[in-house]
Amino acid sequence: MNMIKRTRWGFWSLTLAVSLLAMLPLQAQESITAVTEAVAVTTDDGTLTEAVTVAVEEAVPSGEPSLEARVADIEAYFHNVDRPSGDASKIKVPGPGHNAWQMMSTALVLFMTLPGLALFYGGLVRSKNVLSILAMCLGIAGLVTILWWAVGYSLTFSGGNAFIGDTAQRFFTGMAPGNVGAGYYWISDYMWAMFQLSFAIITPALIFGATAERMKFSAVLLFTAIWMFVVYFPLAHMVWAVNGFMCGPLNADAGIKAIDFAGGTVVHMSSGWSALILCMILGPRLGFGKVPMPPHSLVLVMIGTGMLFVGWFGFNAGSALGSDALASNAFTTTVLAAATAGFVWGMLEWVVRGKPSVLGFCSGIVAGLVTITPGAGFVTPTSAVIMGVLGGIVPFFAVVYLKKALGYDDALDTFGIHAVGGTMGAILTGVFADPAVNGVLTSMNLMDGLVVNQLKACALTIVLSVVATAIIAFAVKFTIGLRPTQDEEREGLDTVDHGEEGYIFDK
Secondary structure, eight states, rough: OHHHHHHHHHHHHHHHHHHHHHHHHSSSHHHHHHHHHHTTTTSSSHHHHHHHHHHHHHHSSSOOOOOOHHHHHHHHHHHHOOOTTTGTTOSSOOOHHHHHHHHHHHHHHHHHHIIIIIHHHHHOOOGGGGGHHHHHHHHHHHHHHIIIIIIIHHHHSSOOSSOOOOSSTGGGGTTOOBBOOSSOOSSSHHHHHHHHHHHHHHHHHHTTTTTSSSSSHHHHHHHHHHHHHIIIHHHHHHHSTTOOOOOTTTTTOOOOOOOSHHHHHHHHHHHHHHHHHHHHHHOOOTTTTTTTOOOOOOHHHHHHHHHHHHHHHHHGGGGGSSSHHHHHHHHHHHHHHHHHHHHHHHHHHHHHHHOOHHHHHHHHHHHHHHGGGTTTTTTHHHHHHHHHHHHHHHHHHHHIIHHHHHTOTTTTTTIIIIIIHHHHHHHHHHOOTTTOOOOOOOOOOOTTTTTHHHHHHHHHHHHHHHHHHHHHHHHTTTTTSSSOOHHHHHHHHHHHHHHHOSSOOOO
């Protein structure tokens, strides 16, 4: 019986050793011979493992990482952490699983804009303006992509100072698909750049929900181009770059040690507060408050909401930068907060207005998604439910009552949902952040004064967004103009700006 056990152990040890040697450079024949001889002379006193290990180590060419180093690399991959063997690693390349999740997450975030946001916003406007929304999303996707490749990525993540990057990586200079480390340990630098591009695309597109049905397409593109350089690139650098002024998790010397997991300040606050100022400078739609302006297709709104909900998993869970436990937490908190907020908004409508509407459920879901975004990878599921309840209540009152009280025409409630929900979410992230969820909170000593730092980050984001938007808006207004003529606005932007109609009916 002992002989059988020794034979089996010897067979599997030999198989393992040969398999490991197959991954090494040439010298395979000599290596296999050495292992075979080691097994042949092994006795039953427990020296088999030692003999195989010695043979394998002797077969490793000089300068190559050891077997132990390779095993440590594999363990690092499974834990989605840095490799202890550093540059000597044989697998210093994009890890298949983590990189695949990053590719999927990037596709999901792009899916949020095209077609998610396009259909969500498109269904909310009147039928004569539906194509203007689709064209806006398509045009911004193309424009921002070109800017990102040319210099936007570099200004956001390459060197520079605490407030803005440099141009060293313009046109993706020095980048390669097999390189890693620009974003995280196991994802391709290309995928990091593309993932962040998908965020850069949707952010300005959110702004123009507030100005829907009354802003020229040319003005949309010019405003976006300038806004990206003045607001988005600097803000994303401050929040997410390793030397960023507000990047608490990565920069020990950050001026404001704030946290933002997936874009509460960078995406939602910047777009929401900019939207408020832009729509006020632009002025209300013709007939606002006097004639009904209901959504032309709540079916499209519902479809768009579903696409946003699904795409948001790439937004939040993808920000873990790997398919690990942190991604699972972000996925879970996203579901809980969004579904809770949607339900709460609908129930509030039922109480206040007598009926829960489809538009209310959809608005609540988006509000919940916005609220949880900065905290998805920092808070527990229970905290996410609480944030979802508040995400369904506070934005509801901002949309239903605050807008009416102040009289501004935020056509698709960008401010009420993204600015209010994003600001509240950033603050609540400071309140509910839990080191048990994300160890960086303790490793970077972020818990002390975290709420105050979140408030500071919110204040800086608001000031930058508001001041910059006002300057850009007036500059565009006095050069090419912001609005079409009144006759053109009455006709609808689909035919005026694009020469097309969204719906052709037989007459």
